[in-house]
Amino acid sequence: MGTTPHPTAIRFVEDDHLLEITFSDDVTHEYRTEILRGYCPCAHCQGHGSMPHDWNELRREPEVLISDISQVGNYAICIAWEDGHNTGVYSFEILRQIAEEPSEVLGDYPPEQMDDVDW
Numbered sequence: 001m002g003t004t005p006h007p008t009a010i011r012f013v014e015d016d017h018l019l020e021i022t023f024s025d026d027v028t029h030e031y032r033t034e035i036l037r038g039y040c041p042c043a044h045c046q047g048h049g050s051m052p053h054d055w056n057e058l059r060r061e062p063e064v065l066i067s068d069i070s071q072v073g074n075y076a077i078c079i080a081w082e083d084g085h086n087t088g089v090y091s092f093e094i095l096r097q098i099a100e101e102p103s104e105v106l107g108d109y110p111p112e113q114m115d116d117v118d119w
């Protein structure tokens, strides 16, 4: 869809809570899973889905461990988390924005809680 680069490789480094995504333009970004989950874009987490996305406080480690990733159409991936939450659909476009211009798409970035997340 359009010219947004799509992922060509995705790797979850569980011990470090990192998701590494390589895109079709050979750019690789690393994402802390705390950020991906804390700003989960689903309607349940974001209400009406206005931008920027709101931070939702993290409470337990399974919330930031990925159990499955599936592709949605040709524009997004869906991340399922170990606590059972599986409604977050991350478009390729927002994934690039989270890495490249986070304060444009993530409210109150970086979130205060990030300083003391220590499972």
Ligand SMILES: [Zn+2]
Pocket: 040, 041, 042, 043, 044, 045, 046, 085, 087, 088
């Ligand atoms: Zn959600």
